[in-house]
Amino acid sequence: MIKHNVLVDFKDIHMGNLIKLRVVEKKIGLLRICGFLKCSAEEIEKMYISSSIDSEMLLKWSKLLEYDFFRIYSQHIILFAPCNSDQGKEQPKEDTVLPNFRKSLYTREIIDFMLNEYNSGNMSRQEIHKRYNIPKSTFHKWLNKYNSELKRSEE
Known part of the structure; x- marks a missing residue:
């Protein structure tokens, strides 16, 4: 199948x-x-x-x-929600009764989406880093690990 x-x-x-x-x-x-x-x-x-x-x-x-x-909506938020401008600064925990979720959770679908944007020429590494705030080292690891898998699955 x-x-x-x-x-x-x-x-x-x-x-x-x-x-x-x-x-x-x-x-x-x-x-x-x-x-x-x-x-x-x-x-x-x-x-x-x-x-x-x-x-x-x-x-x-x-x-x-x-x-x-x-x-699917969570993936949208991870990809397209604006980054916090105070991201590098230490921030006090926000008091809330709602559950608190990590934003930097990358599913395979997110990784494939970003690799597809890069491989198709729609975005450069710098654009992906800037737009989605993906660390350069993380994206480089994805390229090494998943790009070869993507190419094999297309064959």
Whole structure:
């Protein structure tokens, strides 16, 4: 079985398309989907063409399709949220009742996205470092480690 990874556009996310891709991949029938989500076939089709989905509905889709669709939004934040201007300075911990997450968590999808931007000539190493605040040494390690894997998978 040949598996092809779809390159997700983390800047302009179209959640309906991604859900539909996962439904096809998991081979889940429309009757099961309608029963699980408690909605009609027409409502399902509307969701497939919608770029965004209500968070409660997205949670249901995530459970049904056994895929964390919320991570796609997390990847967007990692890539496109503005960097903190006081990043190098020691900052006091912010008091919050909400869970605190690390921002510098790079998934394989993020790494592949940045390598694709570099390999296609869309961005230089300096542009990637400046725009996404990726340390130069980290990006260099990614080039050495993952670039050869990408080339092998394309062959």
